[in-house]
Amino acid sequence: MGTGGEQGRPILLLDVDGPLNPFAGMPNRRPDGFETHRLMPPSWEAAELARLEAWGRPGKRPTPLPVWLNPGHGAELAALPFDLVWATTWEAEANTFIAPLIGLPELPVIPWPVPRPTPAGKVFWKTPTVVSWAAGRAFAWVDDEITRADRDWVAENHDGPALLHRIDPRFGLSPEDFSLLAEWAAGPR
Numbered sequence: 001m002g003t004g005g006e007q008g009r010p011i012l013l014l015d016v017d018g019p020l021n022p023f024a025g026m027p028n029r030r031p032d033g034f035e036t037h038r039l040m041p042p043s044w045e046a047a048e049l050a051r052l053e054a055w056g057r058p059g060k061r062p063t064p065l066p067v068w069l070n071p072g073h074g075a076e077l078a079a080l081p082f083d084l085v086w087a088t089t090w091e092a093e094a095n096t097f098i099a100p101l102i103g104l105p106e107l108p109v110i111p112w113p114v115p116r117p118t119p120a121g122k123v124f125w126k127t128p129t130v131v132s133w134a135a136g137r138a139f140a141w142v143d144d145e146i147t148r149a150d151r152d153w154v155a156e157n158h159d160g161p162a163l164l165h166r167i168d169p170r171f172g173l174s175p176e177d178f179s180l181l182a183e184w185a186a187g188p189r
């Protein structure tokens with residue numbers, strides 16, 4: 001049930017933290033080409049306020065969330081032969097807070113079930129939702145939490161081509177990752 005898009009074009013599912021925001025290098029190993037932003041998405045603010053209250057510091061203002069983004073990534077992603085879709089816990093906040101900073105248009109968003117799914121074994125909690133959302137359509141997925149268990153689960157449960165590509169959250173999307181995605185989209189599936 002991908003929305004719109006060119007017939008036959010695969011989907012590229014985008015995680016924010018890891019591929020676009022190489023958070024694992026924080027605070028002092030920001031990769032070349034990235035810029036620092038301090039964001040206050042409502043979900044972050046609410047979680048911080050709850051945490052401060054739980055710590056007995058209800059009067060304290062929440063600290064903005066530091067995010068590293070590469071301003072070139074939007075154009076590079078848009079140039080790939082995919083329909084882009086957010087697959088991130090940022091959900092709709094990715095459109096409000098992330099997309100404008102890297103030059104992406106508003107994208108469709110995969111909504112996650114609440115509470116989070118608890119698939120068996122080592123399968124990532126996003127994976128069953130991703131597969132049901134793709135509904136058999138070819139997809140590539142970039143996320144820092146993909147493992148072999150997810151590739152196996154997708155092979156068993158997704159009736160179509162899929163590329164599950166783990167991104168190192170210390171570095172984010174690299175030129176090699178963009179090449180791999182372009183090659184996969186262009187190649188036989």
Ligand SMILES: [Mg+2]
Pocket residue numbers: 015016017018019143144145
């Ligand atoms: Mg992530």
